[in-house]
Amino acid sequence: MGLESAFGEGFITTQIDALISWARKNSLWPMPLGISCCAIEMMAAADPRFDISRFGSEVMRFSPRQSDLMIVAGTVTYKMAKVVRKIYDQMPDPKWVIAMGACASSGGMFRSYSVVQGIDLFVPVDVYAAGCPPRPENLLAALMEIQKKVDKSSVLQFQNNTMIEPPVVNK
Amino acid sequence: MTELTEKKLKEKFSDFITEVIYFRNEQTFIVNKSQILNILTFLRDDPELLFNFLIDLCGVDRAKRNDRFEVVYRLFSLKNKQSLRIKCRIDENDLNIDSVTGVFGTADWHERETYDMFGINFINHPDLRRLYMPEDYQYYPLRKDFPLLGIPGSIPLPKK
DSSP, X not given: OHHHHHHOTTOOOOOHHHHHHHHHHTTOXXXXXXXXXXXXXXXXXXXXXXXXXXXXXXXXXXXXXXXXXXEEEXXXXXXXXXXXXXXXXHSOSSOEEEEEHHHHHHOTTOOSTTBOSOGGGTSOOSEEEOSSSOOXXXXXXXXXXXXXXXXXXXXXXXXXXXXXXXXXXXX | OXXXXXXXXXXXXXXXXXXXXXXXXXXXXXXXXXXXXXXXHHHHHOTTTOOOEEEEEEEEEOTTSSSOEEEEEEEEXXXXXXXXXXXEEEOTTOOEEEOOTTTOTTHHHHHHHHHHHHOOEEETOTTOOOSSSOTTOOOOTTSTTSOTTOOTTSSOOOOO
């Protein structure tokens, strides 16, 4: 307040955390990991009727290296689990994960030897979206929950994340 | 048509047919596994029968009955619009049966699936690897003694 009056027009004072979190939460770039029917609802969330771009997340990146939000939309089998984890590892920090639908959250109706009973067994999950599949509104609700979480985060929180060691290549 | 199939098959393989079943207009032969190649070749090539299409090949676990496993061949004659089922019973202690890939090329992946799910070994199969499960998996998921949720820890998950 005092400083702004000293500098004149065109200046504001704020906290760097508030500014960066505000920028991050309104421009989450999702990695759409559509691996079964939930992906259809995820696509619907991007269409003009539901319009995910209202929340700044319309830039679906099909490369994990350019995204900071992984939407796991579908059934994850044990064979697929390695792939999901690899994609998660390739995303730069800070990153968030939505487990979309019953299958990704808990294995859903597939109580079976081939399906992982919830992706939280091998990646950290921030928000679980309920439904089978969840309606687009529900995915948007999950996205808003992520935004709340991002808003509360601090820049320093991500400083200590260790780098992932490069894989050892067999010679 | 079904009578003709039965007559012709019994003429040639009478010693190897253990049972003929008719149920809801479906014809099923239970045959000895040693002759499966000859029987399928005969059914495919006989000019009157012409069962030239292998619709499906799968395995069955009959649990505690004698000859625990069964391999089912579903044939169809595109010319006569006639279908036929052949079953071979396999004992648990000798899980071998001749591969029919030489007679019907489409049997390749069906036999791999049956091998993957039941552990039935198809002799002379060109590429008998698992079809669905990881290659180093040690169990056969569709056997009756396999738990529905699998064996905990048998497929490693990535570290969190």
